[in-house]
Amino acid sequence: MPDQLPRALETAAFFHKGQALFHPLAVASHVLRFGGSEAQAVAALLHDTIGSPEQSRDQIKSRFSDEIASLVYAFQDPRGAPESWRGKREAYLAQVREVSPDARFVIICEELQCLAELLMSLRLRGTPAWKDYPVHNMEIFWYFREVLSIAHKTFPQSGLQRDCVTEFSRQLVILQGIVFEGNLPTTPGSA
Numbered sequence: 001m002p003d004q005l006p007r008a009l010e011t012a013a014f015f016h017k018g019q020a021l022f023h024p025l026a027v028a029s030h031v032l033r034f035g036g037s038e039a040q041a042v043a044a045l046l047h048d049t050i051g052s053p054e055q056s057r058d059q060i061k062s063r064f065s066d067e068i069a070s071l072v073y074a075f076q077d078p079r080g081a082p083e084s085w086r087g088k089r090e091a092y093l094a095q096v097r098e099v100s101p102d103a104r105f106v107i108i109c110e111e112l113q114c115l116a117e118l119l120m121s122l123r124l125r126g127t128p129a130w131k132d133y134p135v136h137n138m139e140i141f142w143y144f145r146e147v148l149s150i151a152h153k154t155f156p157q158s159g160l161q162r163d164c165v166t167e168f169s170r171q172l173v174i175l176q177g178i179v180f181e182g183n184l185p186t187t188p189g190s191a
Contacts, residue, residue, distance in 0.1 A: 004038060004064055008045040011063070015049040023113060024048055030109035035160030040106050043071030047110060050076055074103035075110070085135045089143050096150055104154060105161060111147045112164065115171050119178075126184055141172075141179045148172055 005028075012024045028044035036044075042064060049055040050072055061069040074095075081091035096107050118140070121129040130137050148168050155161040177183035 004042045004068070005045070008042040008064070011055075012045045012049065015052060015055065023117070026113045026116075027106075027110045030112055030164070031106055033160070034105075034109065034164040036105060036109070037102070039065065039067050040071060040102060042068050043103075043106050044109060046072045047075045047106070070100070071103050071106055074099040074107060086139060089146075093143075093146050093150065096147070097154075101154065104150070105164075108147065108151045108155075108164065108168070111144065112168050112171070115144050115168065115175065119171060119174055122178060122184060137179045141175055144172055144175060 009021075009025075012021055024045045024047065027047065028041045031041045031044045046055075046060065046064075046068070049060075050057075057069045057073050060072055077088065078091040078095045081088045096104055099107070118129070121132065130140075133140055148165070151165045151168060155165050
């Protein structure tokens with residue numbers, strides 16, 4: 001199926017109805033930049049569509065493939081996760097450790113984009129950006145540090161996936177400075 005990426009983009013656009021497609025496009029871009037396959041890029045485009053009654057696993061499987069459906073549904077929240085933010089995140093991290101390496105790679109690319117979006121929000125809005133999260137900023141740092149730890153332990157020691165780990169590390173250092181030292185980044189050109 002050589003036209004999977006355009007069909008995935010069309011599907012993502014349908015499910016985002018009027019919303020910007022920046023996030024799934026950026027995640028797919030990370031996947032391709034760091035050596036992912038077309039199937040992984042398609043899954044990146046579709047990862048936000050799960051949970052919708054119009055987009056079941058069987059529908060993804062029939063429209064794309066079983067492989068892509070499996071990659072997309074690796075993003076599904078774990079069943080029986082605790083109600084607390086920390087409990088949900090711990091259950092999700094445990095799930096990320098257990099999914100296939102291909103799915104883990106797409107998830108890490110998505111988390112890299114979430115971290116980049118947080119840093120951009122902090123750059124543009126300053127400390128009010130933390131109000132988008134239901135927990136203290138140290139909890140957010142903890143979560144991204146755990147994601148990086150998983151990537152560091154499971155990605156190959158060289159190659160493009162290692163470059164993904166390096167980029168994630170670089171961005172996490174910036175977040176660490178913000179959380180622990182109050183070093184809010186500024187937008188380019190501001191003093």
